[in-house]
Structure formats: C-alpha cells, structure tokens
Amino acid sequence: MVLILGDQLTLDNPALADFDPQQDVVVMIEAASEGMAVWSHKARIVLFLSAMRHFALALGERGWPFVYVKLDDPLPGDFAVRLGAVLARHQPQAVYVAEPGEWRMQQLLEETCTTAQTTLRLIDDTHFLCSKTEFATWAKGKKELRMEFFYRVMRKKHRVLLDGDQPEGGEWNYDAENRSAFPKRTGPGTIPAPASFPPDAITREVIALVDSEFADHPGSTDQFIWPVDRAQALQALARFIDTRLIQFGTFQDAMWTDTPFGWHALLSTSLNLHLLSPAEVVAAAEAAYRAGQIPLASAEGFIRQILGWREFIRGVYWLDMPGMKQANHYDHQRPLPRFYWTGETGMACMKAAIGQTLEHGYAHHIQRLMVTGNFALLAELTPQQVCDWYLAVYVDAIEWVELPNTAGMALHALGNRFTSKPYISSGAYIKRQSNYCSGCKYDPAQRVGAQACPFTTLYWNFIDKHEATLTGNPRTALMAKNITRLSSTERADIRALAAQMLAYPDAL
Ligand code: FAD
Ligand code: SF4
Known part of the structure; x- marks a missing residue:
C-alpha cells in the first residue's frame, strides 16, 4: 500500500516508484485533523483539500487501484483513526510513504502502523535537494x-x-x-x-x-x-x-x-x-x-530563498525537533493579543499585514519577519502561541517551514542556533521600507509620549533589558551602544511606557 499525504502531491512521489497495480493500492485520506491540527485559515483548508482532490484525478487517470477517503465520508475520526480503518480493511503487508514533512505526522504514522501491526516504510523524500x-x-x-x-x-x-x-x-x-x-x-x-x-468546480465544492x-x-x-x-x-x-x-x-x-x-x-x-x-x-x-x-x-x-533558505530551514527542523517546539530563549510568556485574529489595531503596519493575511492567507517575508514577527518578539509574546498563529493563518503554512522561521528567525527563541542576532527594529525600519507610517496615528521617531510608536518604544525597551548580551555580540554591539547615549530619566520613561504597552497591547 502506498500512502500519499496532503503535501506530497507529485507523480514523482518516491513512494510510487515501484508501484505494482496488480497488488498495490494508493491511499489518500482527508481528515478534519490534518491541515487543521491548529485553528486554520479557511483558504488554507480549501487549498489542501482541493489540491488533494485534483491530484487524485491525475492519479485516477492511471487506472490504479485507489482508496480516497473524503472529509465528509461516513468513516469517523481523525487521520489516525481513518488510516487505522483503511489498514484494517486492506491488511497490507507494508505501508510505503515518502517521509512526512512534519514530525507530528511521522510519530502518528509510526504509532498507527505499530497498532495495526503493519510495517511502515518511510522513503527518502526526493523533492528536497538536501536529504x-x-x-x-x-x-x-x-x-x-x-x-x-x-x-x-x-x-x-x-x-x-x-x-x-x-x-x-x-x-x-x-x-x-x-x-x-x-x-x-x-x-x-x-x-x-x-x-x-x-x-x-472541484474548488468551488470544497x-x-x-x-x-x-x-x-x-x-x-x-x-x-x-x-x-x-x-x-x-x-x-x-x-x-x-x-x-x-x-x-x-x-x-x-x-x-x-x-x-x-x-x-x-x-x-x-x-x-x-x-x-x-x-x-x-x-x-x-x-x-x-x-x-x-x-x-x-x-x-x-x-x-529556495536552494538556500528553504532547504536549510527543513534541515534545521528535522535536526532540532521535537525540542524546537518548546524553545523559548527569552522566556517570554505574554499571551497573543486579540488583534492578531482581527487586524483591529491602531498600528497601521500591523493592521495592513494582518488585514491582508486574513483576506488572502498571504503576507510576504518582510511583513512576516519585520512587522508581525518583530512586534511579537518586542512584545514578549509566548513563542508557542505565536507559532500557532503563523501555522493557522498562512496558506503556505506547514510546520517544517513555519516553525523554524517563526521560533528561530522571527522570535529568536532558539538563541543564536541559526541566526546570529535577534531580528528587531524600531519604527524607523518600517518607515523606511513602507508607506505605512504616513497613515498611522503613531510617530515612528517618538519613543515616549502620546504618539510614541509601539515598535520604537518596545525596541528601546528590549535593548534596555538585554543591553549586556547585545553588547557582547559584534552583530548587535552598535545597536546596544546607542542606548548608552540616553539619560537615566529617558530610559526610565521608556521602561514605564513599555510596561503599559506590554500589559495592554490590544489598546494600541
Ligand atoms: P518569495 O518571497 O517570492 O520567495 C520565493 C520562495 O522562496 C518562496 O516561495 C519559498 O518557497 C522560499 N522561501 C523564501 N524565504 C523562505 C524562508 N525563510 N524559509 C523557507 N522558504 C523560503 N514559508 C512557508 O512556505 N511556509 C510558512 O509557513 C512560512 N512561515 C513563515 C513564518 C515567518 C515568521 C517567516 C519570517 C517566514 C515564513 N515563511 C514561510 C517564509 C517566507 O515568508 C515565505 O516562504 C514566503 O513569504 C512565501 O511567499 P512567496 O512564495 O511569494 O515567496
Ligand atoms: Fe507601524 Fe509605528 Fe509606523 Fe505606525 S508609526 S505604521 S506602528 S512603525
């Protein structure tokens, strides 16, 4: 039996390499738990299901024996239960599947096949350029x-x-x-x-x-x-x-x-x-x-981005899982503000990045890293809650690529494991790279006062808090040196305003 997972939709799938239609069967399973293991953007669910159904059509043209379990089929349960039922019915000698993208899915396959007393054969995923x-x-x-x-x-x-x-x-x-x-x-x-x-028609049905x-x-x-x-x-x-x-x-x-x-x-x-x-x-x-x-x-x-970052990110994910999911270098424990789910905030840059995310399931890299990610780090949000959000709201989100990018790059939750410094910036960077600030009630140049930009205040607050470690890192030493130019009163004012912003982010 060859199992094809929802993110392995290629006829070059290595698990199909030795497929013998006389004795093998291809299996695909839709389940509410998959692609939806977290609270998920509707477009993301549509994408997975529609792409799976289109791929099933392409496979169907080969006339191979095929089992396709649809989301609304009567077979009950989550992915593991549905797979267990298929195994019980077909009693295969072995299940062949290309290595899953996610650690969680690999565990699930191992457990389900063990319970069903079926051999699981994981085949190297030749999609990637680096094994x-x-x-x-x-x-x-x-x-x-x-x-x-x-x-x-x-x-x-x-x-x-x-x-x-x-x-x-x-x-x-x-x-x-x-x-x-x-x-x-x-x-x-x-x-x-x-x-x-x-x-x-297929996508409309989905x-x-x-x-x-x-x-x-x-x-x-x-x-x-x-x-x-x-x-x-x-x-x-x-x-x-x-x-x-x-x-x-x-x-x-x-x-x-x-x-x-x-x-x-x-x-x-x-x-x-x-x-x-x-x-x-x-x-x-x-x-x-x-x-x-x-x-x-x-x-x-x-x-x-493709030959470098994408392959690197996948490599790091498999090297550092499952620990990566718990990583919290700065021990940040604040809850995700409500506005991440609505876009309702006075910060024009966050409103734009989150708004387009909810509309399209898409934001580009700098919006993810230097707007929503930057804020999450400066606002000391719990990495696991932030990662769940990124996994939920982007159409391209799959844990192997989302988690290292969010925990590792945006939140520096793994320390210097694969980035040499935290990616933080004040409002000045956002002002330089966009037009967001011109339509904002805040002023990116102000770090204190009624119009102080939250990015700017929280950036200086972060440097104030981590001055010693930032000074010790050649990549951030200059950043840290700048804070020494501020008087102790200015630093105290930043701390006081930052404390307020950190306590009530939904008021921003
Ligand atoms: P482009 O900017 O046009 O880049 C071209 C391609 O390069 C992308 O399609 C992608 O395959 C690859 N790529 C670029 N940057 C990266 C990167 N850092 N890591 C891996 N591949 C990269 N990408 C995802 O595919 N899924 C995610 O869940 C995801 N989560 C992210 C979370 C955060 C916090 C950050 C900072 C980045 C994340 N990325 C993720 C990486 C990147 O933002 C997206 O790949 C990119 O925005 C997708 O849009 P695009 O196809 O227009 O990419
Ligand atoms: Fe964002 Fe600050 Fe610019 Fe407003 S002023 S758009 S909050 S960076």
Whole structure:
C-alpha cells in the first residue's frame, strides 16, 4: 500500500516508484485533523483539500487501484483513526510513504502502523535537494548553523549560478542589492499581476464544504486564487519568471498599503504541496538569467530563498525537533493579543499585514519577519502561541517551514542556533521600507509620549533589558551602544511606557 499525504502531491512521489497495480493500492485520506491540527485559515483548508482532490484525478487517470477517503465520508475520526480503518480493511503487508514533512505526522504514522501491526516504510523524500542525512552531516560538530555557508555548499553541489568553480559575477550573495523600498513619492507603480486561478468546480465544492464545516475559522475564501494542480503551478511559475522576477530582488523587502503581493513569487504553496519541485524552480530562474532576461541580483536573490533558505530551514527542523517546539530563549510568556485574529489595531503596519493575511492567507517575508514577527518578539509574546498563529493563518503554512522561521528567525527563541542576532527594529525600519507610517496615528521617531510608536518604544525597551548580551555580540554591539547615549530619566520613561504597552497591547 502506498500512502500519499496532503503535501506530497507529485507523480514523482518516491513512494510510487515501484508501484505494482496488480497488488498495490494508493491511499489518500482527508481528515478534519490534518491541515487543521491548529485553528486554520479557511483558504488554507480549501487549498489542501482541493489540491488533494485534483491530484487524485491525475492519479485516477492511471487506472490504479485507489482508496480516497473524503472529509465528509461516513468513516469517523481523525487521520489516525481513518488510516487505522483503511489498514484494517486492506491488511497490507507494508505501508510505503515518502517521509512526512512534519514530525507530528511521522510519530502518528509510526504509532498507527505499530497498532495495526503493519510495517511502515518511510522513503527518502526526493523533492528536497538536501536529504536529512546530508544536512545532518553538514551540521555535525557545528553549534551554530549559518545559512550562508550551507547555501554555498548547495550552489557548488548542484552547480547553480557558477562560473567554473566560482560564483557567477564574483559574489555568492547580492543581498545588499535586494533591499530597496518603493519610491515614497510614486509608490510601487504598476506591478504585473501574479497568475491567479479562479476556483473551478472541484474548488468551488470544497469552498462550500469549508464555509459550512469550518464557518467559525479565521479568514475568508473570497479571494482564493491559488494553484491547485501541477498545470496551474507551472503556469504560475512561468508568469513569475517572465514578468515579476525581474524586480523581485530589488523590491524583496519593500512594503506598501494595498500591495499585498509586491513582486513576490507566490510559489510557496505550490512548492510546499510538491506541485513544483525546487530543482525546476531554481533551474527556471537560472535559465532566465542566462538568457539575459533578468539581472543577476534578482536571480541570485530568488535562488537563495529556495536552494538556500528553504532547504536549510527543513534541515534545521528535522535536526532540532521535537525540542524546537518548546524553545523559548527569552522566556517570554505574554499571551497573543486579540488583534492578531482581527487586524483591529491602531498600528497601521500591523493592521495592513494582518488585514491582508486574513483576506488572502498571504503576507510576504518582510511583513512576516519585520512587522508581525518583530512586534511579537518586542512584545514578549509566548513563542508557542505565536507559532500557532503563523501555522493557522498562512496558506503556505506547514510546520517544517513555519516553525523554524517563526521560533528561530522571527522570535529568536532558539538563541543564536541559526541566526546570529535577534531580528528587531524600531519604527524607523518600517518607515523606511513602507508607506505605512504616513497613515498611522503613531510617530515612528517618538519613543515616549502620546504618539510614541509601539515598535520604537518596545525596541528601546528590549535593548534596555538585554543591553549586556547585545553588547557582547559584534552583530548587535552598535545597536546596544546607542542606548548608552540616553539619560537615566529617558530610559526610565521608556521602561514605564513599555510596561503599559506590554500589559495592554490590544489598546494600541
Ligand atoms: P518569495 O518571497 O517570492 O520567495 C520565493 C520562495 O522562496 C518562496 O516561495 C519559498 O518557497 C522560499 N522561501 C523564501 N524565504 C523562505 C524562508 N525563510 N524559509 C523557507 N522558504 C523560503 N514559508 C512557508 O512556505 N511556509 C510558512 O509557513 C512560512 N512561515 C513563515 C513564518 C515567518 C515568521 C517567516 C519570517 C517566514 C515564513 N515563511 C514561510 C517564509 C517566507 O515568508 C515565505 O516562504 C514566503 O513569504 C512565501 O511567499 P512567496 O512564495 O511569494 O515567496
Ligand atoms: Fe507601524 Fe509605528 Fe509606523 Fe505606525 S508609526 S505604521 S506602528 S512603525
């Protein structure tokens, strides 16, 4: 028996490699517990279910024996119970499944197969360019892991953007060219629209199901535009490469009101569901550069996200689980403010980032890292509650990629394990990278007083609290030195206002 999980939707699934239709059966199971193990955005549930049903159609064309358990089938229970029932009915000698993305699912499969006295065979997931073993070998003996070094190894191994043995253009990383803001006077201008896919009959059926079964879940299905099968994912990739990649690098870190997607790829859902492979996405970007269609900085900036960050994040997840889920370097214990679920806050940047998240199930990396994530760290929110929120609200959220990004990068909950400093900034950064502050009741330049920007006050408060450790780290020493210029009265005023903000974040 071959089991295909909801985020393994490729005909290249390695568990299918030796499939024999004479004696094997393919199994797919929808269950309310999966993709919904946390409180989940409606669009995220729609995406998983619709993509699974489209993949089942593609598999069905092969005429192979097939068991597909639908969410609304009479078979009761969560994923484990449903799988147990299928095993009891079919009595397979073994269950073949490509390695699950999530640690929790691996545990669940092991337990269910043990209970059913069935052999479980986990097959290396060839979707990824770096296997778990290869990553563990690279990481061995390193206390702190740095993406940049891993990325160079991957560039060399997969011969991506190389000129002989040297990096194309002479540099491994063109990050310094990837930080422009949109011009403040003219704004983002016209950005070619990303490919979007109005719901077909299958997706419409799933939307109706989700709207009735998960009516009280956050977010909306009104703006559902995501690719749900391989053909659509390929179209989305082609549109991005042909029209949007050219400015991706330059404006990667830029934010603007009513510009939810910027020049970003919107390919994470297709990659995470395995509708696209990272190898083909990287190859398409490199080919566009080699053909002279796009500048090197854009190609490199984009390839780094996939060949570098995405593979690195997956490696770290499997290396540090299950401990990563409990990590809390700063011992932050404050509850998630209510406005994370509604967007109702006076902070214009948070309102914009959360608002588009609830509308589309999407925010781009800098919004996730430097707006909602930055606030969560400065506001001393409990990492586990913040991680649950990120896992719930983004259409591309799957724990292996969400958790290291949230706990490790945004919240610094693993200390310096794979980032050399906490990603914190005052309102000044948000002002520089966006137009949010011009429509805000707060002033990013004020750290105390009635108009003080919460990011700015809490940033200085964070530095005040962690001055000693920040001074001891060369990456943050300058940041820490700035606070020594403040008088003790100024520091006391910051502390007092910060205490109020921390106690009543929903009043901000
Ligand atoms: P682009 O910005 O256009 O980037 C291209 C591709 O690179 C993405 O599609 C993605 O596959 C990959 N990529 C870029 N950055 C990362 C990264 N840091 N880690 C892994 N892959 C990356 N990404 C998810 O796929 N799922 C998540 O649940 C998720 N949670 C996040 C939580 C936080 C707090 C942060 C800071 C980042 C998170 N990311 C997550 C990473 C990143 O923000 C998204 O991959 C990206 O915004 C998706 O949009 P895009 O396809 O338009 O990406
Ligand atoms: Fe955000 Fe502060 Fe700017 Fe308001 S002033 S948009 S809270 S950074």
